[in-house]
Amino acid sequence: MPTARRGLAGMLVRRGGERMLVDCGEGTQRQLLRSTVGLIELPEIFLTHYHADHYLGLPGMLKTFALRGRDVPLVVHGPPGLTDLFAGLQRIFGKLTYPIELVELRDGDVLDRGEYRIVVFRVSHGVAANGYAFVEVPRPGRFDVDAARALGVPEGPLFGRLQAGKAIALAGGVEVRPGQVLGAPRSGRKVVLAGDTAPAATVLEVAGEADVLVHEATFAEEESERAEETAHSTATGAARLARAAKVKMLALTHLSNRYFGPEILREARGIFPETVVPRDFDIIDVRFQERGSPRLVKAGARTTREEAEPHGEHGAGGGGGGPRRGGGDPDDPGVGGDPVGASPGGRAASGGAG
Numbered sequence: 001m002p003t004a005r006r007g008l009a010g011m012l013v014r015r016g017g018e019r020m021l022v023d024c025g026e027g028t029q030r031q032l033l034r035s036t037v038g039l040i041e042l043p044e045i046f047l048t049h050y051h052a053d054h055y056l057g058l059p060g061m062l063k064t065f066a067l068r069g070r071d072v073p074l075v076v077h078g079p080p081g082l083t084d085l086f087a088g089l090q091r092i093f094g095k096l097t098y099p100i101e102l103v104e105l106r107d108g109d110v111l112d113r114g115e116y117r118i119v120v121f122r123v124s125h126g127v128a129a130n131g132y133a134f135v136e137v138p139r140p141g142r143f144d145v146d147a148a149r150a151l152g153v154p155e156g157p158l159f160g161r162l163q164a165g166k167a168i169a170l171a172g173g174v175e176v177r178p179g180q181v182l183g184a185p186r187s188g189r190k191v192v193l194a195g196d197t198a199p200a201a202t203v204l205e206v207a208g209e210a211d212v213l214v215h216e217a218t219f220a221e222e223e224s225e226r227a228e229e230t231a232h233s234t235a236t237g238a239a240r241l242a243r244a245a246k247v248k249m250l251a252l253t254h255l256s257n258r259y260f261g262p263e264i265l266r267e268a269r270g271i272f273p274e275t276v277v278p279r280d281f282d283i284i285d286v287r288f289q290e291r292g293s294p295r296l297v298k299a300g301a302r303t304t305r306e307e308a309e310p311h312g313e314h315g316a317g318g319g320g321g322g323p324r325r326g327g328g329d330p331d332d333p334g335v336g337g338d339p340v341g342a343s344p345g346g347r348a349a350s351g352g353a354g
Ligand SMILES: [Zn+2]
Pocket: 049, 051, 125, 196
């Protein structure tokens, strides 16, 4: 369920100029409008499964696109059952101005995007449910310009050939191999979005050494029985899995509405310190390894526009929007959140496409 402060499932993956929405809970289009991203003409959407909290935002968003006269095609991916789901949703959103392609994805499917792959894996949620891993291919090693010059390679197209991993022959017949001027290949980034799931071996396997694992923690350990019955995870379960997978950062989402955040964070951090509990409009900046670890940018996607509107959002306290218990942990860097004083706007995207 949503709370006054938290919307339903919906995450945007940005890579260079690409934008991919994963899940689209009720209210997602408005959250996008309120963010620095805006309600852009998303080219593709990935659904993890068909529980209402993950797709009810779709009909409204698809309708808005149509009202704006969108003509760019939209691809919606999801586990088996997507076609049936849309047969039902169609009655709500009616005729659209743009084509929709539905792609059902199963465990083991891989979408090859050149510089990265999207790996589809099954999770453990009692219904057909996919997780998605975004895995970049390794990047070529750094090109050592000085070494190339010292070997007598003239600047220009031959540099490019070496950078592309090809051997070249110099005027005198001397061969220069890429290994002489290129450093070791640099690892790409890996971001794993597990969706709703009980702790699962499939997630553990795919999340090995991931930069970021986004995992649900619907409950705290005191409700572990309930978590088991409903095929969800506790903070403890997610943290144990993250520790076993040796990920760099664990981001916990999908908290039950009885939790505010800090209690989930504390529990998880006792087991896996590199845990964060992002809030709506937070960004996780996934940097290339040589540039540092992933980091949580609080309110990184929140716009100040609405604060400037005279009749805009109510801000603190309006409509009883505050947390029900305590004030959270504003000093805790792991709980995303207090937008006050955070500078907005595009400062962090998700790292360069490199
Ligand atoms: Zn679910």
